[in-house]
Amino acid sequence: GSQKAFVIGNFYPLNGDPVPVEVSMHTFMYKNRKAAIWVARDISERVKIEKERAASIEQLSQNIEQFAILGDNIRNPLQVIRGGVALLEGQEEYISLIEEQVDQIDERIKQLDEGWLDSENVINFMRRNYK
CATH class of the missing domain: 2.10.70 (Complement Module; domain 1)
Incomplete structure (x- = not known):
């Protein structure tokens, strides 16, 4: 046959x-x-799982986009703080402390950005391979 x-x-x-x-x-x-x-x-169960998978991928994509926006929303005030520190003439211990904290926050945002890129790659892989 x-x-x-x-x-x-x-x-x-x-x-x-x-x-x-x-x-x-x-x-x-x-x-x-x-x-x-x-x-x-x-194939009801397969169709249901495929729909749930597609919805999950879309939700992850939206979450990742929100993380990117959040990073930018944190960076903007950091730049204002960094600029304001320059106005603290003669108060070196405060300047040093504030700059150190701003650098730590900025480093954490960079780590989030790297995680965002990794997550975006995973989502693109899932979109290509789980249609």
Whole structure:
């Protein structure tokens, strides 16, 4: 025998909601005549999982975008603080302390940016491979 058709579609029962199915048709010889058998497999669970996966990827993408915006929203006030420190003439211990803290915050934001890029790469991989 051979497989002649492979289709994904919906089965419409008389009393109920459509059911997503995967259908294949196989041909073979039966009593010297060509015969065919159709096999339909319910793929409701697979369709549900694929929809959930797509929604998860989209939510992750939105979260990552928000992290990038958050990083920028933190960096902008840091630059104002850094600029304001220059006005503290003669108070070197305060200047040094504030600059050190600003540098630590900036370093943590850089780490978030690196994590954002890694996460973006993972999401792009998932989009390509889990359609």
